[in-house]
Every structure is written in structure tokens, then in C-alpha cells.
Amino acid sequence: MKNLFLSITFLASFGAVNAQNNTSYWQQHVDYSMNVDMNVENFQYTGDQELVYTNNSPDTLKRVFYHLFFNAFQPGSEMDVRSRTIADPDSRVGDRISNLSPEEQGYLRVNSLTQDGQPLTFEEVGTVLEVELAEPILPGEKATFAMQFKGQVPVQIRRSGRNSAEGVALSMTQWYPKLAEYDFEGWHADPYIGREWHGVWGDYDVKINIDKNYILGASGILQNANEIGYGYEDEGVKVKKTRGDKHNWHFIAEDVHDFSWAADPEYIHDKRTAADGTVLHFLYKNNPEIKENWENLQPKTEELLLYFNEHIGAYPWPQYSVIQGGDGGMEYAMLTLITGERSFPSLVGVTSHEMAHAWFQHLLATNESKHEWMDEGFTSYISARAMNKVMNEGKENPFSGSYRNYLWLANSGEEEPLTTHADRYTTNRNYGISAYSKGAVFLSQLGYIIGQENLAETLNRYYDEWKFKHPTPNDFIRVAEKVSGAELDWYLTDFARTTAVVDYAIESVQEDSGNTKVNLERIGEMPMPLDVTVTYNNGTQEVVYIPLQMMRMEKPAEDSNRIVKDDWAWARPTYTFTLDKPKSEIARIELDNSQLMADVDRANNLYVAEGTTQE
Numbered sequence: 001m002k003n004l005f006l007s008i009t010f011l012a013s014f015g016a017v018n019a020q021n022n023t024s025y026w027q028q029h030v031d032y033s034m035n036v037d038m039n040v041e042n043f044q045y046t047g048d049q050e051l052v053y054t055n056n057s058p059d060t061l062k063r064v065f066y067h068l069f070f071n072a073f074q075p076g077s078e079m080d081v082r083s084r085t086i087a088d089p090d091s092r093v094g095d096r097i098s099n100l101s102p103e104e105q106g107y108l109r110v111n112s113l114t115q116d117g118q119p120l121t122f123e124e125v126g127t128v129l130e131v132e133l134a135e136p137i138l139p140g141e142k143a144t145f146a147m148q149f150k151g152q153v154p155v156q157i158r159r160s161g162r163n164s165a166e167g168v169a170l171s172m173t174q175w176y177p178k179l180a181e182y183d184f185e186g187w188h189a190d191p192y193i194g195r196e197w198h199g200v201w202g203d204y205d206v207k208i209n210i211d212k213n214y215i216l217g218a219s220g221i222l223q224n225a226n227e228i229g230y231g232y233e234d235e236g237v238k239v240k241k242t243r244g245d246k247h248n249w250h251f252i253a254e255d256v257h258d259f260s261w262a263a264d265p266e267y268i269h270d271k272r273t274a275a276d277g278t279v280l281h282f283l284y285k286n287n288p289e290i291k292e293n294w295e296n297l298q299p300k301t302e303e304l305l306l307y308f309n310e311h312i313g314a315y316p317w318p319q320y321s322v323i324q325g326g327d328g329g330m331e332y333a334m335l336t337l338i339t340g341e342r343s344f345p346s347l348v349g350v351t352s353h354e355m356a357h358a359w360f361q362h363l364l365a366t367n368e369s370k371h372e373w374m375d376e377g378f379t380s381y382i383s384a385r386a387m388n389k390v391m392n393e394g395k396e397n398p399f400s401g402s403y404r405n406y407l408w409l410a411n412s413g414e415e416e417p418l419t420t421h422a423d424r425y426t427t428n429r430n431y432g433i434s435a436y437s438k439g440a441v442f443l444s445q446l447g448y449i450i451g452q453e454n455l456a457e458t459l460n461r462y463y464d465e466w467k468f469k470h471p472t473p474n475d476f477i478r479v480a481e482k483v484s485g486a487e488l489d490w491y492l493t494d495f496a497r498t499t500a501v502v503d504y505a506i507e508s509v510q511e512d513s514g515n516t517k518v519n520l521e522r523i524g525e526m527p528m529p530l531d532v533t534v535t536y537n538n539g540t541q542e543v544v545y546i547p548l549q550m551m552r553m554e555k556p557a558e559d560s561n562r563i564v565k566d567d568w569a570w571a572r573p574t575y576t577f578t579l580d581k582p583k584s585e586i587a588r589i590e591l592d593n594s595q596l597m598a599d600v601d602r603a604n605n606l607y608v609a610e611g612t613t614q615e
């Protein structure tokens with residue numbers, strides 16, 4: 001903000017926004033119509049955009065903000081500087097932005113902008129356009145913004161760009177002036193530094209005029225498929241040759257918060273209709289080395305879709321596209337861009353992850369900048385389970401890698417809480433482990449706390465209550481509370497908002513005149529209920545369950561031979577329970593043998609009787 005006076009009045013006008021998220025839910029709405037003309041010789045494009053914006057908030061808006069993401073790909077941008085100053089830069093970025101020539105850089109420039117016909121004053125500030133409104137937008141009112149813009153597609157560096165390493169001509173993501181989201185926490189005009197988005201829900205009508213040799217994949221449904229062809233046409237339709245050098249592709253995407261596309265003159269386009277009716281599109285380079293993998297990917301993609309339908313909720317859009325492009329894997333509305341020159345397991349793995357994001361981001365649209373663990377972590381959790389099934393991996397704990405990463409970070413002393421903004425973790429490594437691994441552990445461990453059936457029901461109900469919205473961490477944990485009957489605010493607070501760790505221990509096991517006393521200790525600050533598995537010399541087992549008092553609920557028994565003991569009140573550092581068998585009959589006692597509780601020191605979780613061979 002350059003103008004101090006303005007920013008103070010701005011803050012004052014929004015001072016009433018309730019940051020506790022305990023007001024009734026509302027969300028803004030956008031209707032975009034865009035006409036874009038792409039020049040594939042110099043990768044410059046021009047566009048006009050009409051945006052009907054509906055202010056569903058209880059607030060009067062005096063300014064709006066647009067993202068101009070492509071401006072990040074210029075020497076000296078925040079993305080460039082951050083990449084050159086962070087301790088562990090992403091190797092795809094490194095210092096590459098600082099070395100881009102003017103012809104290779106990206107930009108997005110707004111040439112004119114009006115509000116209901118009145119010209120507006122605006123200023124480009126890095127990757128954000130700051131706009132003073134001609135008239136305030138009152139609660140419940142609409143405004144129509146009309147804009148002319150011009151862009152240049154940067155050489156592929158990160159996510160978007162031209163001429164990717166695998167030779168894909170155009171990966172067009174974060175490519176248009178995109179209105180920033182305004183929600184119960186106010187504006188989210190985050191600069192584009194490294195990652196993560198938060199978009200406004202709405203409908204997109206997009207026409208892309210491009211060299212007729214190019215084949216496109218996009219977020220929307222192609223409206224003029226029978227004119228364009230390239231495998232989009234209805235069965236049996238003979239596509240007529242058109243005059244001119246260009247095709248005008250017309251897409252409509254409804255109920256999305258983003259619109260992306262990719263284009264290449266050498267794409268192969270395959271279609272497959274899944275059992276639920278969703279049409280799956282595959283667009284990949286005509287490269288004999290990858291062709292077989294991309295064909296074999298198609299039935300696996302259907303299996304993944306059906307898995308997510310069952311374990312989260314029904315995929316709601318008519319199509320989903322898996323497109324070769326970008327520089328790794330990234331999720332967008334109704335599609336993903338992935339690199340395609342991979343081993344088959346890796347190709348299915350990246351598709352599983354990115355497709356799961358169709359739910360955990362494009363349907364359950366958390367603010368990724370603030371709650372990166374809710375999209376990356378939940379996606380990692382469900383896609384690991386899906387891979388285990390679809391690829392017959394046979395893993396007992398498909399999240400063991402996530403636990404290993406998280407436990408390493410927790411024990412490193414460098415962990416930052418999950419409330420850290422996605423761009424502002426000290427290192428890329430801290431971001432990665434926190435968002436992906438600890439986020440996956442958050443869900444997996446919740447299954448340990450409330451039981452697997454309650455977790456499964458929580459995911460389904462979370463989908464039912466929050467699809468096409470912007471859920472927060474509190475919204476998710478409230479669903480888990482309603483499903484399970486447990487009080488879980490302690491779990492969200494301590495695990496997601498602090499770096500407190502779980503560490504419980506078996507302190508000692510004592511003979512007590514024919515009975516056995518087991519003395520436990522809580523070493524970490526994180527509260528947890530405990531499953532204690534006791535194995536006797538004759539091979540029989542029982543599970544001792546110690547409820548956590550502040551949870552006010554006992555997990556449903558998952559083993560038939562479970563004994564429920566008294567609650568453990570968190571503040572007490574020790575707890576003792578009695579087994580009605582002599583110590584001599586006990587072979588082994590283990591805290592959490594499922595290993596789903598993220599205990600940072602498992603060495604003290606085990607008692608093994610002397611003379612018993614350890615497995």
C-alpha cells in the first residue's frame with residue numbers, strides 16, 4: 001500500500017469483519033465473459049473481459065483487486081527475489097526469472113477498466129492491480145467491470161508458460177486478470193510469490209482465438225465441438241474444414257473458481273466415459289515413448305475417479321481432463337496439468353494426487369495460502385489410499401512416508417505451525433513437509449482419535465456441507481465433532497496451530513500381588529487418547545483404551561477384546577492402570593500399535609518382558 005491515509009480508511013471501513021468465522025456463511029460471485037486472441041509466433045495475447053461481480057457480503061466495497069499473476073515472471077519480482085534469497089530454492093525457479101530477456105518474460109497489463117460504464121483509476125503493483133471504485137458496491141448489489149488486457153506468456157518456469165521442458169507449447173494457468181477473493185476475513189489480494197490460490201466462485205464463458213493447428217484442453221465444456229473437431233466432436237459428426245488461420249474455441253465452465261487451459265499442435269486427444277458418466281479427456285504429446293503409459297493411464301484414472309466419488313462425494317462436473325503440460329503436477333478447475341515423461345506408477349501417482357485436488361481445492365475450496373495443509377494434506381491422504389487400492393500396493397499404512405517426514409521435522413526443532421502462510425515458511429522444505437505430510441497425518445491421526453468409521457463419515461459429510469464453498473479448519477473440525485460426538489477443538493488448536501508434539505511413554509510395569517500395574521507418562525504437550533495393546537505369553541491380546549477426558553467421548557471399539565479404563569485428564573503427567581493378570585503372564589505392552597498416533601518418540605512406547613523375543 002502506497003497511500004497511508006487510504007489504507008487507514010480502508011481498514012476502518014472493514015473493521016467490523018468478524019475474524020472468528022462464527023457469522024452465517026456468504027460468498028461472493030463472479031460471472032466472467034472473455035474473448036482472447038493468441039499469437040503463437042510471439043506468445044502475446046490480447047483480451048477483453050466482462051465481469052459481473054455480485055457482492056454477497058454484508059460490507060460496502062470501495063476498492064477491488066485483481067491478480068496479474070504473469071507479472072511474477074519478471075526480473076526483480078517478489079517471486080524472483082524470494083527464489084534467490086530462500087535457503088532452499090525450488091530448482092525449477094532458482095535464478096531463472098532474473099535471467100529472462102524481455103521476449104521471454106511474462107506480463108499481464110490492463111489497458112482500460114470501467115465499472116458500469118464509468119472509467120476507473122487503477123494501479124499495477126507487482127502481481128496485483130489496485131482499483132478505486134467509481135461507486136461503492138453495496139451489500140447485495142452487482143457491478144459490471146469491463147476490461148481490455150494484454151499479456152505475454154513467459155517461458156515455462158513454474159506451472160504456467162510456453163515451451164515446457166517436454167515441448168508443450170502453452171500451459172495457460174493464472175493467465176487472465178483474476179478478481180481477488182473477499183470473504184469473512186476481508187480481501188485476499190496476495191501477491192504471487194510462490195504458491196497457492198484463493199478464488200471467487202462463479203461461471204466462465206471464454207472464447208479463445210488461436211492458430212487452427214493447435215489442440216486445446218480447458219476447464220470448460222467446449223460449446224462448438226462439432227466445428228472444432230480434434231476428437232471433441234460428437235460421434236459420427238464429420239467436421240468441416242473452416243476458412244481462415246484460426247479457430248475460435250468457446251468454453252463454458254460453471255461453478256468453478258478458476259479457468260485454465262493448455263494448447264499444443266501435437267496433442268493426441270483420447271476420451272473415455274467413466275461409469276459415473278464423467279467424460280475423461282487425455283491430451284498428451286504424440287511421443288512414442290510415452291504413448292503406452294498414457295493409454296494405460298486411462299482406465300486407472302476412471303478407477304481413481306470412482307474411488308474419490310465413493311470416499312469423498314460425487315464428482316459434480318461433466319468432464320475432467322488430464323493434460324500434459326506445466327512442470328510437475330498442478331490442479332486446476334476440471335483439469336490437471338502434469339508432466340508426462342514418467343514411469344507408469346509415477347504417472348498414475350501424480351494423476352491420483354492432482355485429481356484428488358478436484359475435491360480438496362476445486363470443490364472444497366479452502367484458502368490455500370492460509371490453510372495449505374487442508375488441500376495438500378487432505379489430498380495426500382486420500383490419494384495415498386486411492387493408489388494403495390488402484391495400484392494394489394498392499395501397504396498396511398499408506399501414510400507411513402507422511403508420518404516419517406512429519407516426525408523428522410517435529411524432532412528437528414525447526415517446525416513452524418500449520419497456521420504459517422504458504423509463502424512465508426522459512427524454507428520450501430518446511431512448507432512441503434508441513435502442508436503435505438503433516439496435513440495428511442492430521443487426517444490419518446483423526447481416524448485414530450475418533451475411529452475409522454467416523455472419519456469416513458466425516459469426509460462424506462464435509463463434502464455434503466461444504467462443496468462449492470470456502471471451508472475453514474474450524475468448519476472441518478465441526479463436521480468431525482458432529483459426526484463423532486467428540487469435542488475436538490483441542491486437536492485443531494494444538495496440532496494445527498502450535499508445534500506441540502505427541503509423546504506418551506510406558507514408564508514402568510510393576511507386579512502388584514497377582515495383578516500388574518502399568519505406569520504411563522505424558523511427555524509431550526499434545527493430548528491424545530491411548531490404545532494400549534497387551535500381548536500375553538499364550539498369544540492372546542487385549543486392547544486397553546484410555547479416553548482423553550477433554551474429548552468427552554469414547555472412540556467406538558474397533559477390536560472385540562477392548563477394555564475401557566478411566567479417562568486421562570490431560571494436565572496429569574502420569575496415569576496408572578491395572579491388568580488383572582500377574583506380570584509374569586505379560587509378554588508385551590505397546591502404545592498405539594497402529595502407529596497412526598504421531599508419537600515423536602516411539603522408543604518409549606514399548607514394554608517387552610525379559611526373555612521374550614522381540615519381533
Ligand SMILES: [Zn+2]
Binds near residue numbers: 353
Ligand atoms: Zn497437491
